[in-house]
Amino acid sequence: MARLKIELPEKLVATVTIPVRITDINYGNHLGHNSLVEIIHEARVQFLNQHGFTELNVAGTALILTELLVEFINESFYNDLLEINIFSGEITGVSFELFYEIAVNRNERKMIIALAKTAMVCYNYEIKKVRPVPPELKSIL
Numbered sequence: 001m002a003r004l005k006i007e008l009p010e011k012l013v014a015t016v017t018i019p020v021r022i023t024d025i026n027y028g029n030h031l032g033h034n035s036l037v038e039i040i041h042e043a044r045v046q047f048l049n050q051h052g053f054t055e056l057n058v059a060g061t062a063l064i065l066t067e068l069l070v071e072f073i074n075e076s077f078y079n080d081l082l083e084i085n086i087f088s089g090e091i092t093g094v095s096f097e098l099f100y101e102i103a104v105n106r107n108e109r110k111m112i113i114a115l116a117k118t119a120m121v122c123y124n125y126e127i128k129k130v131r132p133v134p135p136e137l138k139s140i141l
Contacts, residue, residue: 006115031076059134067119
């Protein structure tokens, strides 16, 4: 079976730190896949907040996640402090990609836990239509 390989783009747009909570641990005694998706979501929200945006208001438009890819690499455990680097990928007229490098410092070296990619579409919920990526967001990406 072919394995997914995520290639990180060059443009780093943010770094956030998120702890692994006890509620993130699954029956295998490590970070559960569902919790990793929630951590990626939290990282994206923190990135947007750094610029005064929310997922419902990015310079007048909302965001919808249309694609999520995750490449699991190593385990993460309770009390790990995850450093999440967020990179900007392709930008189209109405959408953009964000890539995530989720890592932990273990035994004085960086260990990659996972790589991920999200595709986001700009959307107006009132008129139920896609909208252009706002210039304010494009300049950050």
